[in-house]
């Protein structure tokens with residue numbers, strides 16, 4: 253990356269813009285977003301290890317679209333093991349089924365329908381055989397205690413795994429037909445759904461329902477490559493704190509099948525972090541290890557030295573974060589990522605840009621600054637897949653609550669087993685907010701909608717820079733510094749002016 257004009261201060265994402273360069277790339281689909289870091293991600297996005305952001309459904313959905321979700325450090329190891337096993341039992345290609353039995357009620361179905369972006373229930377018998385499909389419209393204008401066998405549709409297309417993977421699956425269950433075969437199979441599936449006037453239908457393997465395919469899911473299957481482990485199962489990330497028995501927690505995560513370990517604390521450039529990281533590296537010698545957070549080249553060097561493959565960068569940019577206002581500590585995120593990724597590259601390591609992402613442009617800028625992936629928290633909390641309760645405000649808008657991991661709420665959660673006096677002492681250092689409303693965007697209520705939105709932006713950014721992959725992009729990008737009116741000029745106007 254090079255600057256158009258030499259900056260005189262540290263810069264946030266809002267302070268900078270990308271200058272277009274001569275390009276030979278004929279299509280945005282020619283951009284390959286695969287990361288250069290060892291996580292195997294084919295989409296450079298990570299759902300943050302925050303309680304309000306990442307649970308098993310977020311992890312599953314992110315990995316299916318080539319990205320990664322990191323379970324927070326506050327989840328007990330046995331629960332992480334259960335959630336990991338659940339994610340790994342999901343179809344790597346087809347969206348998860350919400351299945352119910354014929355005698356369950358419309359009342360229960362309505363409560364569950366909105367847990368998945370595809371908003372459907374597949375009715376099966378006790379052996380998982382398809383009986384019918386229930387969509388939201390089927391539950392209107394009937395008594396709430398009507399049983400599902402009364403309202404379910406039985407005349408919907410039922411797809412087989414074989415036909416959707418163009419007749420071939422590899423040993424790992426992954427489609428092995430070429431991209432053209434997959435494209436053809438997905439285009440046909442979409443046409444069948446359209447003709448049947450449904451947006452979603454079940455997928456069976458033999459007689460058992462293993463997933464559903466939606467029209468949007470069919471399109472996505474031709475754009476994304478799932479992030480899979482050696483057994484063909486979806487990848488899972490999980491965080492480890494620097495306190496407690498770090499070796500034991502790491503061992504449990506590794507045994508649970510977690511693929512990527514994230515050693516995480518607010519001030520990553522401290523001795524306790526270096527010690528914890530060395531223990532994690534020793535306990536999991538072959539796992540990709542991420543550690544943070546830091547914002548300086550020195551911080552990167554110390555963490556790479558202690559065993560990190562990837563350093564997580566960002567102090568204070570997070571939407572739930574009050575660290576900068578409490579302590580004045582941090583660093584404008586664009587400059588932090590730029591300096592840290594240069595230091596990491598010298599050591600053959602990588603950085604993740606963590607926090608402060610509100611628009612696709614922020615992700616593009618983090619990649620231009622050299623990040624191998626970009627971690628997003630609060631933006632993803634407000635999606636169907638976010639683990640929070642779905643609430644509605646007085647205007648009927650859906651939202652979920654988000655909160656910071658250093659908020660009083662999170663600290664009281666984390667210290668539940670301890671004496672009240674000790675808990676009160678720990679809650680003093682509050683550096684995050686305990687409650688905020690993250691509205692579901694009616695146009696993009698699912699995390700996959702946001703992933704589509706973001707990757708569309710960054711694919712396009714890369715072609716403007718004449719780059720077909722993130723490495724070339726970081727190499728070729730030309731970045732200029734702008735003032736506030738430069739930033740404002742870039743925004744669309746939803747109403748007339750003057």
Ligand SMILES: NC(=O)C1=CN([C@@H]2O[C@H](COP(=O)(O)OP(=O)(O)OC[C@H]3O[C@@H](n4cnc5c(N)ncnc54)[C@H](OP(=O)(O)O)[C@@H]3O)[C@@H](O)[C@H]2O)C=CC1
Pocket residue numbers: 301493494495516517518519522524545566567568569570573575607656657658678681683
């Ligand atoms: N990226 C960011 O800007 C920030 C992220 N967070 C997130 O919040 C979560 C909780 O992190 P954290 O608060 O570190 O809690 P942790 O449970 O990870 O504990 C941090 C440990 O480091 C010690 N410590 C020393 N100096 C500091 C310091 N300046 N800030 C914090 N701890 C310090 C603490 O001791 P003692 O408590 O006795 O001081 C404690 O033992 C993590 O997920 C983290 O990523 C939190 C703040 C900022």
Ligand SMILES: Nc1nc2c(ncn2[C@@H]2O[C@H](COP(=O)(O)O)[C@@H](O)[C@H]2O)c(=O)[nH]1
Pocket residue numbers: 300301302545566568569570571572573574575606607608609627628629630631655656657658659683684685
């Ligand atoms: N200073 C604090 N930082 C926090 C807290 N909780 C999370 N975080 C950091 O924010 C990012 C996510 O940023 P976002 O803008 O996408 O929401 C997360 O990964 C942490 O590094 C907190 O309580 N205080």
Ligand SMILES: [K+]
Pocket residue numbers: 568569570571572573574
């Ligand atoms: K902030």
